[in-house]
Amino acid sequence: MANLETINYRPVREVIHNDKVTWVPDPLARSIDALPQIFWSSGEAWHEANHWALTKVTSTKGGHIKTVTSLMKHLVAYASWLEEAKLEWWHFPIRKQDRAVLRYRGDLIAQRDRGSLAPSTTRSRMAAVIQFYRHAKIYGFVQRHSPLWIDRSVVVRHFDAAGFERTFVTTSSDLSIPNLSRVGLRLEDGLTPIRNDDIKKLLELTKEQGPKEIHLMLLLGILSGARIQTITTLHIKNIENAYADVQTPNIYRIRVGPGTGVETKFDVSGEILVPKFLIDELKAYAYSMQRLRRQAIAEKVNRSFLFLTNRGNPYKSGTITRLMTDLRRLASNAGLRFMNSFKFHQTRATFGTWLMGVALKATSAKAAVSFVRDAMLHKDEKTTFLYVRFLEREPLKAEVSNQFSAIFSGLVGRDWNEYHA
Structure with a gap:
C-alpha cells in the first residue's frame, strides 16, 4: 500500500569547483516545510507525483501547502489502487477500457454507489488524478501522443454581487465525475447541524x-x-x-x-x-x-x-x-x-446555526451576518449567508411536517381500499 509522508524541502544547486561538483543551499529558492511526498509500498518514491507537488507549491500562483497536501491525499489513494490492481500509471493501451485511469474511474463510481465514498470525495479524487496526468503530459513523463482522455471547453457564467455577468472558459474532461450529492440546502462542507437532543x-x-x-x-x-x-x-x-x-x-x-x-x-x-x-x-x-x-x-x-x-x-x-x-x-x-x-x-455547523438564530432575533439581518461571519472566521460572507437561508427554511419545513401529519395521520392503520371505494 502506498504511503503519504512529509519532508522538509531544502533546495540546493550545483557548484563546480576544480572539476568537482558540489551541492550547496540555493539562496534564491525558498524552503518548504511539510512538503507531501508519495512512496510506493516498496519504499521507492513516486518521483513524478512528488514533482507535481513541488511544482504546485512553488508555482507563481502560490499554491497553498494545505491544498497540495489535500490533492496528494487523493493521489496516494490512486497509487494504492494501482498497486492492488497491479497496473502501471504511465501505461495507456489503445483499448480505452484497459487504461488504468478509466478503470479507476469506474471503481470510484462503484464505491460512491455503494456509499463507501461521498460523492464530493469521488469527484475530488478523480479531479486530482486528472490534474496530475495533465502535469505529467506537460513535463514529458508520459508520451505526448498518449490517448489520455477527451478534453472539452466549458463556458461558465457568473454573476457578481452587483448583478453583472461575467463569463470564462474552463477545460473539462470526459473522465470527470459529477458531484451527485443529495438535493437540499447544506452548510459548510456539505454538512448539517446536530439536533439539540x-x-x-x-x-x-x-x-x-x-x-x-x-x-x-x-x-x-x-x-x-x-x-x-x-x-x-x-x-x-x-x-x-x-x-x-x-x-x-x-x-x-x-x-x-x-x-x-x-x-x-x-x-x-x-x-x-x-x-x-x-x-x-x-x-x-x-x-x-x-x-x-x-x-x-x-x-x-x-x-x-x-x-x-x-x-x-x-x-x-x-x-x-x-x-x-x-x-x-x-x-x-x-x-x-x-x-x-x-x-x-458538524459541531461547527451546529454552532453557526444556533448563533445565527440568536443573532437574527436580536438585530438586523445585515448586522447578524456580520457578527456571525467574524465569530466563525468566514473568509467569504456567502458562506455566512448559508446559515440565514438554512434558518429561513426551518419554519416552512416544520409547518409542512405539521400539516402533512394532520391531514394524513388518519390513514395509518386503516384499510387503504376504503379510500378508493
Whole structure:
C-alpha cells in the first residue's frame, strides 16, 4: 500500500569547483516545510507525483501547502489502487477500457454507489488524478501522443454581487465525475447541524466513556464553532491569554490565526468566542496530571500544545480520523444511531446555526451576518449567508411536517381500499 509522508524541502544547486561538483543551499529558492511526498509500498518514491507537488507549491500562483497536501491525499489513494490492481500509471493501451485511469474511474463510481465514498470525495479524487496526468503530459513523463482522455471547453457564467455577468472558459474532461450529492440546502462542507437532543446525548456519552481530550474538543467545536485544525493547534498560552468580552463578560475571546501559533483555514486572523465555564475547564485540564504526564514525554517543541496524545504528540488529521471512527463505534453500541455518519465538522455547523438564530432575533439581518461571519472566521460572507437561508427554511419545513401529519395521520392503520371505494 502506498504511503503519504512529509519532508522538509531544502533546495540546493550545483557548484563546480576544480572539476568537482558540489551541492550547496540555493539562496534564491525558498524552503518548504511539510512538503507531501508519495512512496510506493516498496519504499521507492513516486518521483513524478512528488514533482507535481513541488511544482504546485512553488508555482507563481502560490499554491497553498494545505491544498497540495489535500490533492496528494487523493493521489496516494490512486497509487494504492494501482498497486492492488497491479497496473502501471504511465501505461495507456489503445483499448480505452484497459487504461488504468478509466478503470479507476469506474471503481470510484462503484464505491460512491455503494456509499463507501461521498460523492464530493469521488469527484475530488478523480479531479486530482486528472490534474496530475495533465502535469505529467506537460513535463514529458508520459508520451505526448498518449490517448489520455477527451478534453472539452466549458463556458461558465457568473454573476457578481452587483448583478453583472461575467463569463470564462474552463477545460473539462470526459473522465470527470459529477458531484451527485443529495438535493437540499447544506452548510459548510456539505454538512448539517446536530439536533439539540442528540448533542446532549453525545456529550453525556463522551463525558462518561470517551477520552477527556475528545470530550473537550467536541465542547470547543459545539460552543465556539472552531475547526478541528484550530482546536488541535491551541497552546496553553492561548487559553491563558483569553480575555473577557467587554459587553459580555461570560464570553471570552481567543486570538487565532497567523502570529498566534493557532492554525485557521486560509490563514484568517480573528478571535473565537468561548464561554467562560469552558475556558475554566480547559485551564483545569491544562494543568491536570493526565495532561502533565503526556507533556513529560513530549518533545520540547510540542510541550506547549493544549491537547497531546498519550504518546506526547500533537493531534494530526490521521489521529483525529481514527478517534472519530472509535467514537462512532462507541456511540453506535450505545444506541446513538445519528452518530453513524457523524463528522466532527458538524459541531461547527451546529454552532453557526444556533448563533445565527440568536443573532437574527436580536438585530438586523445585515448586522447578524456580520457578527456571525467574524465569530466563525468566514473568509467569504456567502458562506455566512448559508446559515440565514438554512434558518429561513426551518419554519416552512416544520409547518409542512405539521400539516402533512394532520391531514394524513388518519390513514395509518386503516384499510387503504376504503379510500378508493
